[in-house]
Amino acid sequence: MKINTDEVLVSHAEIEQMLERLSSELNSDYKGEPLVVVGILTGAFIFTADLVRRLEMPVIVDFMQVSSYVGEFSTGELKIKKDLSYDIKDRNVLIVEDIIDTGRTLALLKEKLLERQPKSLKICTAFDKPSRRVNDLVPDYNGITIPDEFIVGYGLDLDGEYRDFDDVRIVRKE
Ligand code: 5GP
Ligand code: MG
Numbered sequence: 545m546k547i548n549t550d551e552v553l554v555s556h557a558e559i560e561q562m563l564e565r566l567s568s569e570l571n572s573d574y575k576g577e578p579l580v581v582v583g584i585l586t587g588a589f590i591f592t593a594d595l596v597r598r599l600e601m602p603v604i605v606d607f608m609q610v611s612s613y614v615g616e617f618s619t620g621e622l623k624i625k626k627d628l629s630y631d632i633k634d635r636n637v638l639i640v641e642d643i644i645d646t647g648r649t650l651a652l653l654k655e656k657l658l659e660r661q662p663k664s665l666k667i668c669t670a671f672d673k674p675s676r677r678v679n680d681l682v683p684d685y686n687g688i689t690i691p692d693e694f695i696v697g698y699g700l701d702l703d704g705e706y707r708d709f710d711d712v713r714i715v716r717k718e
Contacts, residue, residue: 545717545718546717546718547702547715547716547717547718548715548716548717548718549696549697549706549709549713549714549715549716550713550716551713551714551716552711552712552713553690553693553695553712553713553714554671554688554690554695554698554711554712555711556710556711558688559670559687559698559710559711559712562670562687562688563594563595563598563687564598565687566595566668566685566687567595567598567599569685570595570599570638570668570685571598571599571600571601574601574636575601576600576601577601577636578601578602578603578604578635578636579599579601579602579603579604579635579636579637579638580603580604580606580630580632580635580636580637580638580662581595581596581599581603581604581605581606581638581640582606582607582608582628582632582637582638582639582640582657583605583606583607583608583640584607584608584609584610584639584640584641584642584649584653585607585608585609585626586609586699586701586707587641587642587643587699587700587701587707588640588641588642588670588699589607589699590698590699590707591640591642591670591687591698591699592605592607592640595640595668604630606628606629606630607626607628608624608626608627608628608653609624609625609626610622610623610624610625610649610652610653611623611625611649612648612649612652614648620648620651620652621652622649622652622653622656624656631660632657632660632662633660633661633662634661634662634663635662635663636662636663636664637657637662637663637664637665637666638666638667638668639653639654639657639665639666639667639668640668640669641667641668641669641670641683642669642670642671642698642699642700643669643670643671643672643673643690643695643700644667644669644671644672644673644674644677644681644683645673645676645677646676646677646678646679647677647678647679647681648678648679650667650681650683651679651681654667654681666684666685667681667683667684667685668683668684668685668686668687669683669685669686669687670687670688670698670699671687671688671689671690671695671700671712672686672687672688672689672690673689673690673691673692674689675691675692676692690712693714693715694714694715695712695713695714695715696709696712696713696715697709697710697711697712697713698710698711698712700712702715
């Protein structure tokens with residue numbers, strides 16, 4: 545089987561526009577209040593880096609690595625591979641994710657982080673695939689809504705590859 549990544553779904557220019565829009569929304573909503581930005585590894589490393597450089601409030605950048613799995617009798621469990629380095633109690637927290645698909649990972653992560661009593665907790669995603677959602681999770685800030693396709697580039701991978709593309713491409717298996 546051959547992997548084809550020729551089809552560009554989101555150009556680099558569209559990503560730049562998306563970053564401008566999201567950062568100006570964030571800058572006007574938080575109005576200079578300090579923010580803890582939680583990038584979700586590994587996919588969101590590029591988006592997080594691009595976004596924080598456009599933010600005007602004081603930010604602490606932290607990362608988490610998590611995954612979710614669905615057991616036979618459960619709606620899903622969260623596995624934390626890397627936890628936060630900072631205490632988020634009474635802080636404004638923004639989760640920065642690469643893409644929301646079923647919504648399972650973020651629903652579980654949100655629940656987990658709320659237990660730590662942040663002042664506020666919001667979600668910002670670069671890409672959203674709402675057609676695949678299994679719950680009512682809606683991002684507070686959404687970059688670009690995409691169709692039900694598997695995408696790579698701009699941090700998103702296929703078995704670790706293609707994260708370095710500066711645009712987003714559709715994976716076709718031939
Ligand atoms: P979910 O929302 O289903 O819990 O999981 C979202 C995670 O699945 C994302 O953080 C990402 O790691 C992965 N994922 C979902 N859709 C795609 C996609 O189209 N491309 C890539 N590379 N990863 C995806
Ligand atoms: Mg991910």
